[in-house]
Amino acid sequence: MNKVDVVIAGVGGQGNLLVAGLIAKAALSQGLEAKRSEIKGLAQRGGSVQSLVRIGETVWSPLIEQGSADILLGLEPVEALRYIQYLAPIGKAIASSNFATNPVSFSQEEILIKARKHGFFLLPATELAKQAGSVQSANIVLLGAASHFFPFPAEVFRQVIEENVKRFLEENLKAFELGRQAIAIQQ
């Protein structure tokens, strides 16, 4: 079974759809089928954005049933927690520990405690992206972290990044490696 169901949660402007596209393209390059779906909030920026990617031999529904996602990828910790009901009991939750601006005030520490309690791998994706030379590449850092859990080697992702990411390619490839290493270290 090569089936992988991925939920990507974040806010507008974080490059959610780019990551979904890269995963789908990686799957297609391996001869698998892929479907994507997305929900965008009303706000153009700062609104909640959820996208779904399903890959496998045959994919019927573009939606992922609650309780069955293999990977929950959180570009933002609050948004990641919001979609935890999609995750399968044995699914992997990976999220950035760096928060997006939110006009509502809340305790960031409490959110991170909740995320840890629910088994999230947390990594400072924005900080790692800065380290890679492009603060915009936190999404690629997280893709790197998630790359351990796909039925094809990381090289496939490096390839699709090279083919599809036009700006800051070197920085993005570095971001991918930093994310990949961050999870390897935690494991």
Place this chain on the structure above:
Amino acid sequence: MSVQGQRVLLSGNEAIARGAYEGGVGVATGYPGTPSSEILEVVADLYKDVLYAEWSTNEKVAMDVAAGAAYSGVRALVTTKSVGMNVLADSLFYLPYTGLEAGLVVVVCDDVGMFSSQNEQDNRWYAILGKVPMLEPADSQESKDMVVLGLDLAEKFDTPFIVRSGMRIAHSKSIVNLGKRVDNPPQAKPFPRNIAKYNCNALFARAKRPIIEQRMKDLQTWAEETAINRIDWGETELGIISSGIVAEYAREVFPHASLLKLGMVHPLPEQKIRHFASQVRTLVVIEELQPFLELQLKAMGLEVRGKDIFPTYDEILPETMRSCAIEAGLLPAGERKERRVIDLGELPVRSAVLCPGCPHRSSYYLLNKMKVPVTGDIGCYNLGCLPPFEAQHTMGSMGSSIGQLQGISAAKSPERGVCTIGDSTFFHAGMAPLLDMVHNRGTGAVLIMDNATTAMTGHQDHPGMTHNLMGDAVERVDLAKLCQAMGVKLVKEVDAFRVKDVESALKECLVWEDGPAVLIAKGECIFVTRNPKPAYTIDPAKCIACDSCTRVGCPAVIKIEERNPKNNHRKSGIDPVLCNGCGICAQVCPVGAISQTDRKEAAE
């Protein structure tokens, strides 16, 4: 994506655009609305060298433009969102009477679950009501193919076809095999002077009734044979009849059941359905919203379950389908998916707000302050109904704000009202009710919030703009002159970013007695200018934590840790990344604590 033979991931909307191209459409029209807006954008973006596309002023106009093209012998496509179908239907309904000279397909994208619509409606009924055949794709490949098929069948049966898509198909991506554009797509020919066919005078139209009834019978015969109404035999214990995206969910939730997937939902293949029913022990219809198929199956005398198991509103998501099926005994309890759950407690909400730099902010700040009744319209500005503004008291359908304002006036309400309507919405459905106010001497302030675009749906063009969908430079219609020509005696224009100017103009309009007064608040949408000014900053030494700036409802205005010891409130700050420098917060600050960062400073 233009290479024939390629396999690409396309959204349902992109696939419909591709279908228009491959099917030889020459004229594509529509009015933007979620989830249908991307179709024409893609058509214009990729294929405008071979076909004409326009954003029409509203859906009815779009339908008539397509009809005129189809009468002229050119294939046509119309796109609309779910509720736009109500506007479009007036003109759709004459087309089965007249028929056409070339194929015509209406694509309606339903919004089950109401992600972006004022009501939830099942547009399959329009097929029965208007006697228009309807196809229903389940993914992107079918979306493309059914546009092409619909165009062919429209010519074969001399009737328009409806293709019913929906949010989950329109905004999902799946693999599409690209084909080529038809050879020699039909070109315009001399306009038919066939009055008995194309003039719906009752005398002529009455003669069409038996023709229409016979056509539906012929289509029913076609439906019995077509592969788009397909049976996938599995175990015969359970037989499911479904269509569209719901059939895709059903394949996963019931992998062993037999499935009759209907690609044509009107008219129905009665014999095929009877045959399927006779082969299965339990027959279940799974369909979102109303029991459209189920009622027809029951009218055939079939024993069928459906809405006794599945909900009649909102989406039937895979998890809903599964839990309903387990409860009804269609699936064993062991099929329940375990969730990792989990008491999350309250999570901070991320509510929709007007963007930083939005020109509507000043108006809602003032309407809140003035406490006047406000009838509202459809657009981003309906966010004015949310805190901190809570100043758009009604919202119904496109253009209804002005008619409602006239109603307040006609009812002799003790209060003078304001209505808020955007520029695109005004052109769509606001002109007729404004004329009504002029003619019937209604009073009230009509606030046209002119942000120079159709913002909410993704910045499409409209008659108040200087380009159209084909990219032609066009002369913009002047809203002020238009309102004057319509007989409005007080028409004022103000800069929406100058709070005091908007306030005094609004007050003047509110006391105007000689018919309606129009105030045009002009300010470009931040996504049109794409030219944010330097961010503002708040001097914490001057800030008295009075919260005036938070009443402009800007996400860039935040609370900082420092407090004013006198009232113990937290002082305000500005997020320099979010701020677009519109300065409205600075204009409402009573102590002058907010100022714009120097351009040089910002550059450093």
